[in-house]
Amino acid sequence: MTEPNVERKLVEIMRIISESDKPVGARLIADEMHNRGYAIGERAVRYHLRILDERGFTKKHGYIGRTITERGKKELSDALISDRLGFIITKIEELIYRADYDLDTGKGNVIVNISYIDKDDYENAADIIRYAMSHGASISPKVGILEEETDEYDIYVPEGKVAMATVCSITFDGLLLKNGIPTLPAYGGLMQMEDNKPEGFIDLISYSGTSIDPIKIFLRRKSTSILQAIDTGNGKMLANIREIPASAASKAEIMMEHAKKNDICGHICIGDPGMDVLYAPVERGKIGIPIMAGINSVAAVEEAGILIETHPVSTVMEYRKMELL
Template sequence: MTDPNVERKLIEIMRIISKSDKPLGARLIADELQNRGYAIGERAVRYHLRILDERGFTKKHGYIGRTITEHGQKELSDALISDRLDLVITRIEELVYKTTYDLREKKGNVIVNVSIIDKSDYEKAMDVLKYAINAGISISPRIRIVDEDSEEDDIFVPDGKFAIANVCSITYDGILLKNGIPSTPLYGGLMQMEAHQPVSFVDIIGYSGTSIDPIKIFINRHSTSVLDYIESGNGKLLANLRHIPGSAREKAHEVMELAKDSDINGYLQIGETSEDVFNVPMERGKAGIPVIVGSNAISAIAEAGIPVKAYPVSTIMDYNIMKKLE
């Protein structure tokens, strides 16, 4: 049985090929996948294409590329609607499961966001990124810069661009799960900050039932005021909310505090069982945990007028290859 994450990529590749009136090569498919939020490279696309060829869903036309077969068209039309609607939450659940970071051993994988920026904006973008990270509005000060010709990272970077991988707040959900605490991401949204303190969620979008990451939506809408917050203490920051069983509150607090020793920080509080969290209702028996997300640093870059393509909750990465920005 193929990994569900692979199956979803196969469906997406078939969708891309089916919309073309000519054969498509791996590079063009990788570019389009990047636009759709899949940070995989040309080599990985070739691997998926071989699977599709073997199943008879695509046909190879020499070096020109692939077309979709009649069998592939039928498979595509039979794809479950849930594959499209639950894309974000399903990808989150898979990455949470794959999070292996051990707070005591201080090693393992974390979830990262990937952002693509033009190389001509490198110096300015890095200045803004350092400014934002030093202000404490990111989950972790550790990042990884990925160049277009990198062979060490399975992140596709288009020609003339570079990528920033920074720690995603959903890493908390993976760490909680690893410590025996089930955690369910509920919403991504905007947190109103006043005098450097969180006041209330002013807008939220549920992770379940959407094919576009809520945090990406808010970044694309230019809804944040991260730089204003850094300068004055007032503004709108990106945040998300998850819930855990109320009985796990005390243990969750210990885990979240221990994460600080690994430079993983950003949670605002652990709400009381069954009580609202910053004006968002909680289910009976559940406690909410709001977190200021890692993408705030990327949103600051966008606010500075630098074009950026953000892909939150993108992939996993060994935390120890990520370094503090000097």
């Protein structure tokens, strides 16, 4: 039996094939998977297609591509929305486990968001990201740059594009887990900033109750005013909140202070046991830790009118390979 994350990719690949009136090849499937928010390259698509062929869900037509079989159509029709509702949190759990960055050695992987931008817009976008990062709108000043036609980290970068990896705030959950503190993001939300300080969440979406990443939903709504918040002190930024056992508060605070020495920061505060934090509800016996979203600097690029396509909580990347922009 394959793991849940693989099963969901298989279902999405079948959807893509079923939506075409002719055989579809691995490259086209990889491009469309990328458009739908899945960080998967052509090589990985071929692996998934072999699984579908073996199950009898797809049929190979030489080098032309695949079509979906009647058996595949039935399997696709049985895919329930309840399964998709658990996709985001399952993906996050997997990435948290894979994020093994060690604050003492400076080695290991952090979780990253991946943004795609036209090469012609790269310099202007980089200036805006650098400006936003210098004003604390992100959790790390480091980025990873992937050039076109690469499939490193299983990320396909189309011709004429540049991919930029920014450190995702879910990296903190990986750090907490590595330090023996159980954690999982509870909400993604929109944070009101006043006088350069977080005033409170004005909108929240639960990670466990949506089939789309909450931060991506706010990006699509164009809800932020990052540049305004930086320039005037008042605006809206993206943030998320995780819950940890109340007994782990002191240990978590020590770990997050240690993270600052590695240029990983952005946590706003640590709440009180069972109490709302910045208007976000917290379960009894736990504390909430709100952290600014690492994707704020990218949202600022879109606010400036530059087209950029972003996939939050996308994959993991070696932090040592990321550099100051």
